[in-house]
Each structure stands twice: as C-alpha cells, then as structure tokens.
Amino acid sequence: MRYIAHFDLDSFFVSVEVLNDPSLQGKAVLVGGSSDRGVVAACSYAARKYGVHSAMPMKKALQLCPHAIVLKGSRGEYSRYSRMVTEIIAGKAPLFEKASIDEFYIELDGMDKYFDPYQWTIALRQEIIDKTKLPISFGLATNKMVAKIATDEAKPNGYLFVQPGMEQLFLAPLAVNKIPGVGKRTFDVLQSLSIKTIGDILKYSAVQLEKKLGKYGLELHEKAQGIHHGVVTSFHEAKSVSTESTFHENTADTDFLLSQLVRMTERVAFELRHDEKVAGCIAVKIRYPDFTTTSKQVTIPYTFRDDELIPMAIDLFHKLYKPGMQVRLLGVRLTDLTTNAMQTNLFDDTARKAGLYKAIDDVKNKFGTNALNKAGGMKKKG
Structure with missing residues (x-):
C-alpha cells in the first residue's frame, strides 16, 4: 500500500520567534515588513483570530489587529531550524521531498509490510518536537494532495490519518478552495455553479467541468474523488x-x-x-x-x-x-x-x-x- 506523509511546521517563523522569546507565547505576533509597503510573512494563531493572514499588507493587518507585535524576522534562525528538521527527517525517512523551508513530503511506500506507517509517522513527529521544540503537524494519506489537505485540517500542532479508501469521504464536506491550486478565478467559477464543497464537484460530470474550466476541470473532478498522481521528488535530487x-x-x-x-x-x-x-x-x-x-x-x-x-x-x-x-x-x-x-x-x-x-x-x-x-x-x- 502506498502511504505519503506531509509535514508542515506550524506558523514556522512565529514559532521560532517564540522559542527565542517565550514572552511572545499566546500573543498576536506578526513577522514581516514593518514599512507601509511591508507584507505579513507569518502570523500567530492569536493574530489570525482577527482575520490576519500571510501575504496580507502589514498596514491592513495592523488595522485588523492594532495591538499586534510586529517583528522584522530572523532569517538566519529560520534557516537554522529548517536544517535541524531536515536532518532529523533525513536520518529516518527512506525518501523525502523538502517542498519549502517548512514543509516536507515523505514517501512510505511499502513500509506497511514491516511496521505501522501511522505509528512511525507519529514517532517521527514527536522526535522533531522533542529535538527542536517547534510545533509541527502532519497528514498521512495515500497521495500527496490528500496528505497536504489532511495536514491543514490537523493544524495547529496535530495529526490526521486518512485511511485508504476514505479519501473521497474525507474531502467531501471541505470547502472547495481547500484543494491546492483552486485560485480566485476557479473559485468564482465554481461558486457560480453552486459548488461550495469538494463533494459538490461530483454533482457535475468531468465533461461538464471541462466545458467550464478546460483541462483543469478534468483534473478537478479527479481530485474531488481523492485521486492525485503527484510523486515525492527526492530532496537529494x-x-x-x-x-x-x-x-x-x-x-x-x-x-x-x-x-x-x-x-x-x-x-x-x-x-x-x-x-x-x-x-x-x-x-x-x-x-x-x-x-x-x-x-x-x-x-x-x-x-x-x-x-x-x-x-x-x-x-x-x-x-x-x-x-x-x-x-x-x-x-x-x-x-x-x-x-x-x-x-x-x-x-x-x-x-x-x-x-x-x-x-x-x-x-x-x-x-x-x-x-x-x-x-x-x-x-x-x-
């Protein structure tokens, strides 16, 4: 059986800042540019409650959350902690992909013949937490897309296993823009079709969606069924x-x-x-x-x-x-x-x-x- 784990460090930049300054714990923290043209690189969960999100102009973020603490960011520290996590994963995983500074995919294909992939992934997450003190979430599934969505659902600092055969059932009630790659234009088209959840996509045939969205309509129909063919590309490649x-x-x-x-x-x-x-x-x-x-x-x-x-x-x-x-x-x-x-x-x-x-x-x-x-x-x- 094929299994893929997706790991994502929770609010990574903010988490590193909190490690270096514990007084920030639980506070509304924004990391990023502090000038008028600055942008939010990361925000704490306390700030997100006010509608703040990454890539938002800092000026707007401070209007929504005026009491937030703004930090310029310690890029050297982020790189250092990213390498620490990478080294831990590299020491355990047979094949992994470093998708970004704070995000990893791990290929566990065939491991179920020897031990429980779910327990193995839980143990790896705990090792990362113990050694780095950083919060990290993971999703485990039979493909990259479902694993990534599962991670998002598990946050903050949690984990979720979508068992084989349960992919479509897991995805059905989620908002359609939970699917990676559904941008504003696609989202607007889907809304015009009264498609609000991933399950709603399957009310239409692949041919109908192709007429509305071109080739991406066919891809979207597959994704709504929990089908995804992306492979884990070795970090060493x-x-x-x-x-x-x-x-x-x-x-x-x-x-x-x-x-x-x-x-x-x-x-x-x-x-x-x-x-x-x-x-x-x-x-x-x-x-x-x-x-x-x-x-x-x-x-x-x-x-x-x-x-x-x-x-x-x-x-x-x-x-x-x-x-x-x-x-x-x-x-x-x-x-x-x-x-x-x-x-x-x-x-x-x-x-x-x-x-x-x-x-x-x-x-x-x-x-x-x-x-x-x-x-x-x-x-x-x-």
Missing part, C-alpha cells in the same frame, strides 16, 4: 546550480578574479530565481596552474538574492585565495536548494527588491544573461 570558468591565461589579478566571481554569482542567482528555488549553501572553488584545487563552502540563510550571495562569495574567495598565486579556474556553486517559499521574500524591503530583481530578470530573459551586470562584474582583464 535538488542538486545544485553552479558555474565555473577556466581562463585563457592564468592570472593573479585580484580585481579581475573578483569581477569574474561577481559575474558568476549573478549568473547562478539568476538560474536559481528562474527555477523558483532558494539556496542554503554557497561554495567557491579555485584551481591553480598545477591543478591543485581548493574549495570552501558556508551555510547561509535561504536566499536567491545577488546582494546577499555576492558578499559571501567574495568572503569565501579571500579565505581561499593565496595572494600572488596564479589562478587557472574559478567557480561558484549553490546547494541545499529548496522551493522558494513565498514567506522568505516578505520581509522589510524585499517587496521593492523582488520587483527590482524581476525587472532585471525580465531583461536577461529577453536579451541574454549578460545584458545587465553589477559594476563589480564589469571589469575586463587587460
């Missing part, structure tokens, strides 16, 4: 993005080497954003004329931003490079990749920066990756 350059002539020109390093870091950051990923580790490689190769890496707060990656690459270069030595090859690599969770981009100043990066990336997509470069990456040798 999210390898890396990297680039390296072998120079026509060996060089000890530090200014030139640094300009190349900046250019390469921009390139891999662009690839990262194109793939909608964030990286948690950066490495720099140097090869000398005698083919001696050295490299150094450092874990970082999850990011895809040039202005955060470039200083780290430069720092690694200075720690690696032997002044005066000729260099044959230089490389940059980003690893520990995971899906770009929306929340990682909702802190102070990031809305403006995200807009800037999108504009830059649009130009690069149209005219090539060398169309725009930072001044530090423009220096040419000789």
